[in-house]
Each structure stands twice: as structure tokens, then as C-alpha cells.
Amino acid sequence: MKQYTIGIDLGGTNMKAAIFNNDLKTITEKSVPTEAAMGPNHVMDRMIKTIMEMIHTANLSANDIKCMGMGIPGLLDPNEGLSIFSPNFPDWENIHVVKHMKTFFDFPTFIDNDVRVNLYGEWRYGAGIGHQNLVLITLGTGLGSGIITDGKVMYGATSSAGEIGHLNMYREGRPCKCGSSGCLGRYVSAVGMVNTLIGKLNDGQRSIIEEWVERDTSKISAKMISDAYDLGDHVAIEVMHETGRILGFGLSNVINLLNPEVIIVGGGMSAAGDRLLNIVRETTAKHALKLSSSACKILQGQLGGTAGMIGAATYAIERLKLDRVAHT
Numbered sequence: 001m002k003q004y005t006i007g008i009d010l011g012g013t014n015m016k017a018a019i020f021n022n023d024l025k026t027i028t029e030k031s032v033p034t035e036a037a038m039g040p041n042h043v044m045d046r047m048i049k050t051i052m053e054m055i056h057t058a059n060l061s062a063n064d065i066k067c068m069g070m071g072i073p074g075l076l077d078p079n080e081g082l083s084i085f086s087p088n089f090p091d092w093e094n095i096h097v098v099k100h101m102k103t104f105f106d107f108p109t110f111i112d113n114d115v116r117v118n119l120y121g122e123w124r125y126g127a128g129i130g131h132q133n134l135v136l137i138t139l140g141t142g143l144g145s146g147i148i149t150d151g152k153v154m155y156g157a158t159s160s161a162g163e164i165g166h167l168n169m170y171r172e173g174r175p176c177k178c179g180s181s182g183c184l185g186r187y188v189s190a191v192g193m194v195n196t197l198i199g200k201l202n203d204g205q206r207s208i209i210e211e212w213v214e215r216d217t218s219k220i221s222a223k224m225i226s227d228a229y230d231l232g233d234h235v236a237i238e239v240m241h242e243t244g245r246i247l248g249f250g251l252s253n254v255i256n257l258l259n260p261e262v263i264i265v266g267g268g269m270s271a272a273g274d275r276l277l278n279i280v281r282e283t284t285a286k287h288a289l290k291l292s293s294s295a296c297k298i299l300q301g302q303l304g305g306t307a308g309m310i311g312a313a314t315y316a317i318e319r320l321k322l323d324r325v326a327h328t
Helices: 040-057 097-102 114-125 190-202 208-212 222-230 234-258 268-272 274-287 290-294 304-326
Strands: 004-010 014-020 026-033 065-072 075-077 082-085 093-096 109-113 134-139 143-149 262-266 297-300
Touching (some): 004 040, 004 114, 004 304, 014 040, 014 304, 026 040, 040 065, 040 097, 065 097, 065 304, 075 109, 082 097, 097 109, 109 114, 109 304, 114 304, 134 234, 134 268, 190 222, 190 234, 190 268, 208 222, 208 234, 222 268, 234 262, 234 274, 262 274, 268 274, 274 297
Parallel strands (some): 004 065, 065 109, 134 262, 262 297
Antiparallel strands (some): 004 014, 014 026, 075 082, 082 093, 134 143
């Protein structure tokens, strides 16, 4: 009996992959640079090589793998196994990921959006356990999100439901790659928060962070803002609070629209923890509908950087079960 499942989280910087046993315990895992700038064929070859190396390291064969799940950023068609477009991957358009994998591996392969596989991970094994109405947002380079309503993952007409990062917060705000402006993700992502800080420095405010980066603002990171916050830096505190308020207003809309039990905040920037989330909670308590906001908890994700791999494997197992039922 085949006992193992592969989960892959394809990121713009790194791809993270793991082999899990039937209890979703990690047998082996690997993280390698994605090298997205080298083009789609190079990225696909790196994925295949990584999968083969993991199987070898675990002293397994491809026959021991029952299925594989992949989380891929951008727009896609999960049923066709087609990655339509990914903004952080040059020349990445209409890539038939599943068909390509079938030329190398016999086991079933399934793909979904990278944030939705994070959602599967936190729902089944993290902060969302036991809940049937939840939203996951990931704060990193941008803002991604996934939604579960009444125990079902929302996909929408084009499998692109949940683009909370593109809620319009300002009629004429910061330009966004989506073609609009003033999108929530342009303000509350790691990049957005750094840009808020740089704007304040350009306006003449002073921060200890300037000394850390020797006044080279291109070196500023979201983590530096958290570190400066802990040291009482007034500009860092102002930026964190401003970011939390904007995110709180955005999530007030989400609470009013979707009525979730839990909103989980994941992604690299979630490391800011309560520095950010306390302001978010205060804002939603004031501005979301009272009945809905009182029933909704805003929590930090529990799985960290493993959520995508665990979620991709979980998603693949569930898809495999559905496919088997459909063919019986």
C-alpha cells in the first residue's frame, strides 16, 4: 500500500518540498532557490530534480508515493492542472504543470493557489482546527487570502475568489500590479509597510533604522520595523500602528461580508505578532458589525513556513479521495 504524499510550496524566492507519511509527519524536506528569473522550464526542471532527490534521500521509490500536491502563486485552473499566470515569475503563462509532471511521475498530481494550500494546512493542522468559517491572509511581498464558508473552500467562477489584497482602500492610492490603485495589499504587506516607513523618512522624520541601513532605504525590511518597534522607535511604532489600522479597516469589510469565526494571519510578516494584530483587533472591534466582529477571532498562524507544504499534501489527499469517489 502506498504510504507517502509529497507537498510542494512554490515561492518566488524558494521552493519548499516535503514527503509526509500517512499521519502527515515529515519524512524528509528540502528547500532550494526557485531561480524564477531563469524561466518556466528551468523552474519546472528544478521541481522535478527536487522531487527525485527527496524520494532518493528517503530511500523510497516513486511507486511508494500515492499523490502529490503543489501550491503555485497566481491564477490557475486546478481542475486542468494549468497555471495561467504568476506575476512574480517571468514569462510564466499557461504552464501545464500537471501534464508536465505526468511525463516523469505516475502518481496523481494536483495543483492549487499557494495561499489556498496554506489555508488547507492551517485549517486541518493549525490555527483553524475545528472551524467551518474562516479566512486566511498571508502577509509577505503582497497580501494573499483563502476563504472557507460552511466547511467548503471558496473558488469562484474562475478559481480566483478571495482576492482581499485588492480591496480598494483609497480611490487614488499607490499603484498596484493588478492595474488599479489604492489596493489593501499595497499598504499592509511587508513591502507596503516598508514603503510607509520610507515615506515618513522622506518627509523628514528620523528613525534608528536609518543608522542600521546606513541611510540606504533599499535595505530596510519589515523585520527591522518590528525590531525598532521593540526599542521604542517612535517612527516604527507609528508605522506599525498605521499598518494595523489599515489592515483592520480592510478586515472589517471581510468580517461584514463573510462572517468568519476566525481570521488567520500567516506569511512572513505575521512574525510581527501582537505588535500588529492588537491594533487590527481594536480596529475591527470598532468598525465591523458588532454581532459579526464579536464572533470572530483574529489569530496568528501556527504552522509558519511549513503551512504550504502540509497544506499542499492535505489538499492532494482530499482531491485523490474525491476523484476516487467520482470514478466509483
